[in-house]
Amino acid sequence: MKRKLPGIRPTLPGARPAAMRVPVRVRLWVPLLALAASPAGISAQAGTGAGAATITADDLRFRIGALAHDSMRGRATPSPELDKAARHIARRFEEFGLQPADGDSYLQEYPLTASRAGSPGRQSLEIVGPGGGTIDAADYLPVPGGRGQAAGPLAVVTPGGADPPTGAVAIMRVSSDDMRWGLESVRGILDGGAVAVLLALDVADDYFDGIRRFYARERLSVGMPEELGAPVALVRTHALPEALRAALASGAGTNVWEATVRTHSEFREERAYNTIGWIEGSDPDLRGEFVVFTAHMDHVGVGRPVDGDSIYNGADDDASGTAAIIELAQAFASLETPPRRSLVFMTVSGEERGLLGSAWYAENPLFPLGATVANLNIDMIGRNWRDTVVAIGADESTLGATLRQTLRGHPELGLETIDDPWPEENFYFRSDHYNFARKGVPILFFFTGTHEDYHGPNDEPDRILYDKTARIARLIFHLGQSIADAEERPEWDPAAYRRVVEGGGGS
Template identity: 90%
Template structure:
């Protein structure tokens, strides 16, 4: 260990080492508060209308960033394009007037209105004998309308059973929600909002719907409680759901490393360029600008790309700069990249993610994930080497809010890539129209971006790649004992 330290000191104080340090200092100096002010101002301007996924304004942001990458001399990541396109499906439950369940049998009748809620993906009109089923149980008779009782804690399991029931012979599936009205209303609010999913539409090819258990005939409710089997009822089910095919982009550029032995390994810098668009007016303002969330991180990515591109000799490993879309809708863009990477994830040694670094403390940044790998020690050494930044890092002070699972680093972490997530917390303007450029602390944002520059360079030039803490790897990658939240 002592010999290694002496060698590192000798290299740092040699003419070549001093030259490299001076060049790195010059690169960091290109990251300025003034530049960040201009970049955040452009991304979070009212004309960008909150950069919702999908929207023409988000596409405009993606192209704007691509032009910056091209100006800096970055290589396009996807053939000759800086844009990685991915497909989206927008879906929502259909209008209540187009949904009904007619039950023929003892105390039967028609169920409609607020007592029925179609599941997007299922639509059509069919009829058949009603058969009670259980998740993972025997297939229903061919041509039957399958009905299963769903308690609140079993909602996900019930939905996951639908495809198997349809493949097993059911012509429709009813999920009888055995829960208080407010729980059913919560499901309704979820499905009546437009939902985005990655990929092409999943057409279930048959009606699928939630139904309030109290709306069913009393004898049928008793039969549901007693277990599976055929029943004395027949049902005609009619549902409708709406689909729209969309697409969105990630913007990706890269700089090839200078070391022939290490340039096949990659460090990926990420931030999300989308926000939540136009929403409910507050004091007459309906544009949710997203200056901190996450024009601050997106501008930092642009500044980092420029800083590294200014170096005469690139770092030893290759660097990838990525602004993703769809974070606000469920990590869609980074999730697509993780499943369709343009650079091998097995050769991706680190992901440094930046989301909301422009508000709150002037000298402190949260580094989520620092205890999961050797990246934490590298970060601490970088801070010691750069006291001029005037920064300190802290662990996540809000574990109950599950921020770990709510930004794009998680798409990389679950695939086994060591991560650090730089974040300075939410505030009273979070997801509101007052998240405006004039509220950003630009000097602080610049210092955090310079810290990430120095950190990225140190990781890229290190002899060894970062290593996971074994317990963290089991928890994050293998899912042992993991609890996931949602935004």
């Protein structure tokens, strides 16, 4: 996800078009009552000047109910239902008077590739030499992304050792603890002259079977996945000739065996959308800087039935955050005078498949990341405590102090914020703010934790605490307004910047 990706030509925000509209190609009727516009009396119209008062529990109940309706079939990436959600949100942005972020479109399209391991009949490993033969399929597992057939002398390689002879099939011993490192080493070994790479694993049956199940699932990547250009596979050490096992254990090179490696992967091109609208700031000196509000509109789709229910609705994860983004867009659009800095409202796709939509945006921003002063990300704010929200990243920048000041100024919200109480879960890396943080944008991630219905079919709209969700959204409104109106932009804590941006790690 972090490599430079080919993409849409970046577009800088320009003047508001005379007629803001969703282009014909995306202006498709959604044949679902669940995605109708909010009825009169529930949603205030833009221009009322009501601001945070437009964010109501009733509005959120309607919006979450629409996004997490059974007819939306869990909004998987990619799916027709997720596309409907993206277009629905685009229509709301148009109704509120937001400007489309990408020319005349509220939708930022990006390419995806779905890949999976191919037919077992087209995959094999044969070793010629003392004790050699065809390796049993139960002990051999091609790595998705490797393609084709290669043959050559088998050469043992070791970490930090010399490159294999050009034209050799490289084999390297890897433990279960070294799997990630081993896979990351493959590119360098191939660039060093190998025609194929074998990673020899000494692992238990259930571990190897788990990898097989993982590789059998379809995986998504942004753009085209890196083409390995050669076969790459895992082989269990016990299936190798005894003398070869000894050579691997000692790290000794060998020219005794030859290997023929065949792999096969299947690829399918897809696409998905981020929905993005913006409000130009009122200050001529600051409107070229941006506060970005994000939430992910996708969920995990249709899955294993539980008590007869196979639709994983994703009401909390993350229809709650997506609905909050819609409410925030409407609230800011209702102000007679916008804040000084410009505001960007973004619902991304592909979060559940690896933060894909926000990764694409981070490499292909429609608003300069260097001028993006803050990202306020909202993911799962509808369950658990009634008066508490986790603010991840509050200790990384002056945004934490601004948040505390905002809370003191709005006691009517009845909220308190706390630091991440689950650091072992690595939530910092698991939502879309991370792709902004790694690019140097100060972030706050609002989150109220997982629960027994997390990624299950019981994450339904009737389990959301709507009053609490509305109060959190109003807090984010007031916070965003403070950031957008401040004289100075937020500043990183130097140690956090070194860790997150320069070092590539989270808090």
